[in-house]
């Protein structure tokens with residue numbers, strides 16, 4: 001199996017920057033590419049402040065933090081991924097865009113390089129079909145925030161070869177994560193449940209069951225969830241959540257029909273922490289700003 005030293009990350013949004021951070025602090029040379037170069041530059045700055053915070057809080061040894069940053073570089077084209085040993089795609093949840101990325105990666109990367117996708121719910125079989133060698137494409141589903149969440153869901157597509165699944169699991173462990181192996185079905189094991197919970201919470205909000213704070217508190221304290229569904233959705237991004245729900249609605253049926261209020265929030269640009277306002281409002285530092293004026297239920 002190919003020795004992995006250099007990891008390529010495609011997409012420098014919420015997840016791509018988290019994965020790049022994790023790769024760099026785990027000792028890998030890391031190359032980060034985004035279709036918008038300014039996004040990749042901004043990602044590197046955010047990774048630097050995350051390293052600083054993690055060191056200050058004592059979660060990361062100072063030497064490990066210092067060594068991590070120089071390991072990260074940005075690329076201005078996918079051609080720079082030619083010397084990567086393992087690639088993780090984390091671009092927007094859009095099949096055509098993902099297929100285009102895999103077509104290009106397949107052309108520039110060596111044959112024994114796994115091309116992994118961090119899709120939350122799309123068909124890896126369908127993403128892989130864009131590559132001339134689909135056997136090396138595997139699902140590698142990280143969770144947000146990547147540096148804190150322990151799991152990587154390794155998802156096997158119809159075409160994925162055994163060696164690619166094993167290499168993906170190996171890299172997942174080298175990144176400090178626990179891995180579970182899942183056979184591909186829409187939404188895998190995790191997104192299928194979390195999309196349903198987030199959607200149901202929105203239906204509850206629309207019906208006036210309670211305020212978001214009350215619903216979140218009920219789910220956390222009563223069901224022992226670490227985060228409420230609205231807190232989690234604000235972190236994930238409601239646009240990403242909606243795309244997953246639309247796909248699960250298409251593939252798994254009626255129970256995943258996106259709640260109309262959730263759709264409205266996305267149309268209004270209330271995407272969550274990334275826009276400073278989702279179900280809750282946030283200041284520039286990402287702290288929640290109390291407001292009881294924002295919801296259909298007061």
Ligand SMILES: NC(=O)c1ccc[n+]([C@@H]2O[C@H](COP(=O)([O-])OP(=O)(O)OC[C@H]3O[C@@H](n4cnc5c(N)ncnc54)[C@H](O)[C@@H]3O)[C@@H](O)[C@H]2O)c1
Pocket residue numbers: 010011012013014015016033034035036039090091092093094097101118119120121141142143144235236237240
């Ligand atoms: N947000 C989450 O909590 C979460 C969790 C697990 C998995 N995911 C999955 O990870 C992927 C990324 O999600 P995200 O939340 O980081 O989205 P995001 O919108 O924050 O980031 C996506 C990035 O991809 C870039 N991009 C778009 N087209 C590109 C291309 N052709 N080449 C390179 N970059 C391109 C965009 O500029 C953007 O910066 C999605 O498939 C999503 O379903 C998200």
